[in-house]
Amino acid sequence: MNRFFRHIWFLASGILQIACCIDLLTAWFRYSEVLNSAPFSVTVLVDVVSFGVPAAVCFLIGLYFERRTKGEEDSHENRN
DSSP states (O other): OOHHHHHHHHHHHHHHHHHHHHHHHHHHHHOOTTTOSSOHHHHHHHHIIIIIHHHHHHHHHHHHHHHHHHHHHHHHHHHO
16 A cells, blocks of 8 residues: 555644644634623534544544554565
8 A cells, every 4th residue: 555545644634633723723813702602612612523523533544554554564574
């Protein structure tokens, strides 16, 4: 398996985490207690769920491919 393909999952996870931070910062600057009835912690929770869960899934897929590829490399070394 191509090295780039193995690491693209980690890259996607990092991009989602950075996007979550940027979205939280912009929401923090736009947040107003007068205009919004929900506390800011609800906004944080929604962002963590909407960005954090996909980031975690991408990271776990990357770990799966990394371990699978290392297992294949180890089995090829044992054959020689």
